[in-house]
Amino acid sequence: MNESIPLSSALEVWELTKTFGNNRALRGINLQVAYGDFLIIFGPNGAGKTTLLKILATIMKPSSGEVRIGGLDLKKDTEEIRQRIGVVSHQTFLYNNLTARENLEFYSRMYDVAEAGQRIHEVVNTVGMATRLNDRVGTLSRGMQQRFSIARALLHNPDIMFLDEPETGLDQEALPMLWQSLQNEGQGKRTIVMATHNLERGLELGNRLVILSGGKIVHEQTGADSDLSTLRKVYEETTKQ
């Protein structure tokens, strides 16, 4: 491992690769994220964003390379890492036939959340969904489900959150609420790694930005390095090949 990387890094990725048969989805990703960073991953469809996040979220195993989350080895300390991360995906991971409260109670038990009732109220207030807690998830709009999904991911107060295109399927009314919830959770409170297609929102939320294309990081910058038009230009140039 590179000695120059501080041990306090929330996330360290070294030469990460993932292949599916002959398809190389990730080709040697190197990434370091400090505690409190809000890292945005941009990239066209098929760039490897979801594969990268699935590996970081312990859902998928890498073909080669090393990943350390909070100093823990992804291969050896998987269960401990799972306790420290929160995952929000296109899918909400919520059961449609259960109420939001029942879903959150279920995940509280799985994550050993202390004083679950109180914590559930805290997280649903964070995402502004306290009034719909007793509704069955299947009866809620996609936007509401996604906000409960964020509440689910926050239940165990994770150090790091991985979000894979959380805006997928949300309407124009639900999007600002989602971004607001994420903005509240950012601000250095916890480390967030989010993949998105939305350059404007990504630039607004993230303090670090990377562009992934063809399974490689083709561009890296801090959030303050450029405005939207410059970022859009860089994005088009780097993802063209």
Add this chain to the structure above:
Amino acid sequence: MRFWRKVLAITWKDVLSEFRTREIIFSVLVFTLLVIVIFNFAFGGGQDTIQMVAPGMLWITFTFAGVLSLNRSFIIEKEEGCLEGLLVCPVSREIIYLGKMLASLLFMLSVEVVALPIFAILFNLDISFQLVVITLLTTVGFVTVGVLFSALAVNTRAREMVLPLLFLPIVVPLIIAAVESSGLALSGESWGEIASWLQIIGAFDVIFLVVSFWVFNYTIEE
């Protein structure tokens, strides 16, 4: 204690979800009752014939009902997009396996509790305590293997087809033992006569519980 709390949380979640939809129990129960009624008309002759074919009919019915039920165990997780949510939870895969197994066991036993008396009434047979024990032990064997293969099949394209193809060849010894012991139980034989078959069923349950526990991690992970 924490281990079992999490196991029961998964079982409770599946039972509550099933209680709301009645998707598994209702469809499996309808299938089971229909098959029993059809067999009743097909073999509605003398009591000697019924005595001979009854164990086979019973276990054909429960086997295919089991396939229907077990198929849904992980497909529901996949369809609701919750399988990955379950996998990112900080719990060992054995917890997921046991939680799912207990839920499937409850679903199958619920169907059998209704189907067995109806079977006995339609075929004019007595349900002995021996038959109850055989049914219970065989059902444990079914779900032990079935949940493992259900997890394996869920990531395949033709998942509804894959489970019976994998599951049925493995449970053949269990079905044979169940049919033979049920035949003896329905004929009023003593425990001593049934013991050897019960031992086979018990050994199957223990061996496959250990094996499934051991390999479940590899079947559910990518």
